[in-house]
Amino acid sequence: MGYQSRNNRRPFESASKASHRYIINDSEVKALMKRIHEPPSPEDVPIENVSVDVDSDPYNPVEAIIAVDGGYTEAIINQDFPSRTIHFLQFGALCFSLEDLAEVDASAFIAPEDMSKLKRIQRLKLALPTRNVCFKDASTLKESVLKAIFEFFSKNTLDENQSLIDTLAWFIFRRYKLNKKTEEQKHWNLATNPLTLEGKNVVLREQDMDSNYTFPCPETGGRIYLTDIFRLHEVIDEETGAAGILGYLVNTVEHLIIIHIIRQLINVQPDKLKQVFFIKDGSTGFFGQTALLHDPMKDLVNWLLDKYNILLAGLEKSGAFVDHAQAIQKKLEPGQALILTDDYIYRYILPGSGDPNRPYASTSNYGHKVIFKTKEGQMYVVSVPARELKKNPTEADLPNLQVILKNVEALRCDMYDSALFPVALVNKLVSLSAHPSQRILQKFASQSVSR
Template sequence: MAYSSKYSKRPDELASKSSHSNIINDKDVKAFINDCEYPKSKDDITLDPALIVNIEYPDKNPIEHIIAIDGSYSTVPVKKTFPSSLITFFQFGELLLNIKDLDEISNMAFISREAMSKIKDLERSKLVLPTKNVAYKKNLTLTHSIRRTIYEFFKKRDDGTNFLETVHWLIFELYNSPTDEYNLSSCPHCHERNVTVRRTDFNSDYISNSCKICNNDIFITDIFRLHEAIDNELGAGGILGYLTNLIEQMNIIHTIKSIRNLKPDLLNHFLFIKDGPLAFFGQTANMHEPVRKLCNFLFDNNNLFLAGLEKSGAFVEHADEIKDLLKPGEAFLLNNKHIYSYILPNDPDTPDPYARTSYYSAKLIFKSIDGRMYVITIPVENENIVLNPQKSDFKNLDVILWNIEKLKCDMYDNAIVPVALANKLISLSVHPSSIILEKFAKALIK
């Protein structure tokens, strides 16, 4: 790590321009690189014909509305004399699109600004999070500052609704036969392991005192376990991606709950699209279990059209490699053997299902009629589906893929309109957004 100069009286230490030669000429380094295995190119890939399915396009589209969810964040220093003090600005967008309006626009030779404003109805929510060397409301530690901040964000969103109630509804399965207990992996105060929190322990503010050791306040948002990944000295940079992904999916669940409470039959006409896979990562991975239970309940008792669309990563790169091996209108269901043979390093014959501790969905690669390649995740009944996936395991697959194909967008490679619009409207770019946010934050510091 290089030295830096705070007062500009001395030059910053610069990295050596020749040190790389020691690495390039090292025999052990060369041997190590040669011993590594890398993802296969298309000439070495074989697709199992049993996993290729034809998409049957329905005569009538049941989907009337599409809701796309996306989130973005930017971390900035907040005090000139303490550049290590960081806060993070988050912005989340929930975009509602009307299929009828989209169909009309697709037939236009030229899309006017008025037509575009007609199809996009965006609901934004904002979150500011202390990230390093910052305390909030006189909380003694960064960990408790972040706990309080997340709790308050969930308590009252910009639209006046309450996420805490939705978390309680999800965790204790109030949509079905309510459960009485949930296991909290650790107390955020005394670190007691496996604390049993009871549904009736929570007061009207969704705070309980379930820990029998310290009896301190436990927020219902502590079940996300983010406090376990925060270092009071090194900061909370490691939770930012987990938190973004979590809030995106809680937005979806909150909307599903609201629609179901209003009129359950409306779920037959809404398609929910998330930017990224339907999964929870890091400390929040435990959330995949209650969300899978909710999805299974909705499939059995109401309906659910939900998909995650991946824009980058190993699976998207693999989809590009196999594009000539699929015909337009075909989907390839990804199983354990294919994933670990051609995409990710692991034993292809392992009995452990891919991503069994984080995904409540399974992956497929879809080639649209016009040749675009999409990597999509759709909720499935259990983690073992990935061992031997069948088309019937992917509920509402034909309708979902048909609508994704209708939503094609030329803004980016293999993009679709809702996700591209949501991303464009809420993303916080490095320049100039983060610079403006940094100046804004510093101006408020007393």
Template sequence: MGYSSKNNRRPFEAASKAAHHHIINDPEVQRLMDRIYKPPRSGEIPLEKVTADFEPPKRNKIESIIAVDGGYAEAIIEKDFPSRTIHFLQFGALLFQQEDLARLDASAFIAPEDMSKLKNIDRIKLALPTKNICFQNENTLKVSVLQAIYEFFKNNTLGADKSLIDTLAWFLFRRYKPRYQRNEDDRKWDLATNPLSPNENSNRKSILVLEEQNMDRDNYTFTCPETGGKIYLTDIFRFQEVIDEDFGATGILGYLVNVIEHLIIIHIIRQLLRYQPDALKKVFFIKDGSTGYFGQTALLHKPMLDMLI
């Protein structure tokens, strides 16, 4: 057995590998290795299969560029209790004109006044309890995290007259479609797990259907059929499935940042559709990181593809 030191307080000791050849030469291991698919290395893939010639359009219709990025940092709130942590999440969106970007690209030196042309749309922040901590009015970390996420979406508007959670409802229930095009499936969302279920084992055996007509339009909540409590619209992210009272909520951070970055872009698209629909085709969006949805949030790709089509 090997020993390692997280804080370099004792020397690292690797485990002995003297008997590993017995494993490698074992017939069962050899049969397993013969069945394993080994993806080809990059040098074995012809470039023409993964590349395409870029042909720029004769006339570039893009006039504005919006770049969205987010990140997080950990903070220990008690020096004598280092495992009690919170995380600060911050998100920002930058707006700049394509002609300004082309001018900067052609400049030998970038002056401060040139960089000032990059306009900051807004900056929003979220403080999230993540380990060995909870709100004063709550008993568990899970409930505290879900409440903090809900309040973040409800209270932030990015300078618009609608909040992020209102945009989330607009997105989930396909309100971007004309009324006559929305069907019954568009007006509901299947929630795989009930965050308020007292029995976590039975919680995963049935699907809870959240219908738009049953949503509290002021608070964006639903009544739990099991407990009578309030289920937040943001619970559709299903983070309740991976928050652990002992190990904390740090496992959701990457997925949460990804979802919020997407919702910021969707929020801006919604505002453009409301006030400047013709300008939307002239805007190019940049998101730092993947444009996909992963983990518990993976099903959000369905309304996203639906909206883009």
């Protein structure tokens, strides 16, 4: 790693232009490269026996679309101290009817008032200290981050009566089941205590939660936030910072926004829930420290399928599965879908052989991945919730698969590869660009922080 020039008095130290030869000529490096497994080429992938046709039946129960996305950008608080940073996060839930979309699509000219119908969006904002920063009422970076996340969930309601933190309690403690939940579902086993250095296991019981959604700490007498179940404190370091939690946090907030909207629809118009298609940016799963949340999500999905036949899917825009989808584009016929089995995933997409006793990603995902080629030739990787993950899923294991893929086709967007119109639009409305958004936010952060 080169040296930086801070005062413009010395040149920037660039990396060597010749040191690569020591790596290329090293015998151990050469031997290691020969050990790397390369999956078969796309031409050798057999998909004829594992693909399914998408139904051409024009019936579509969906009347409205709700898409959720989030993004973040970094801002340096003090240019003279560039390692002191804060991240700004923004999330959006976009809602529009298929009728409005059809009207805009049929218009010869799109007026601003037409597009306004498709931009009914709720935005949530969060400023999160991530390195060499802490609140005035906190003693550490970790304490500041956990407090900021808890306050974000406590204050945001999406213009509803309940806050996101109340919906988190509804979700985690299965309050939607009323008196039918098990004793095990009345508490949460938190693997590490965020208030102690030892970080011992602590059980958070629903009956011990106060009106502010905190629990008594059995070791310190302090209060543990309900949002601490995300276990983000485990990857916050006082020196290297908290930037490592951002991906986990964004995915979790996106999920909770969807759950919050579903909860409000159940309270106000439960019959309408069957007519709404929820689209999440990314796959259907929780990862890293938040992975255990996939278990209550699986419970909620099963309950929603039983009661309301919920329509929910994740759209993946990048990664190994999207790369593979593009690679096999010519082999898949228009209007066909490929339901990925464990054997297929580990043979043609991911390295290794997987766990012989458990389905792929069963400790984080609550859905299966499907590669879909529309009749127009666009390729999509769609994550579809399942009642139970299996090593060899079939169409029967993915509720509402035909309806979901039919709407994916209807919502296709030609602006980008593998894009859906609602996801592309909500991303445009909430994403924070490197220029000029990042520079403006950096100036805002520098001017706002009192020294």
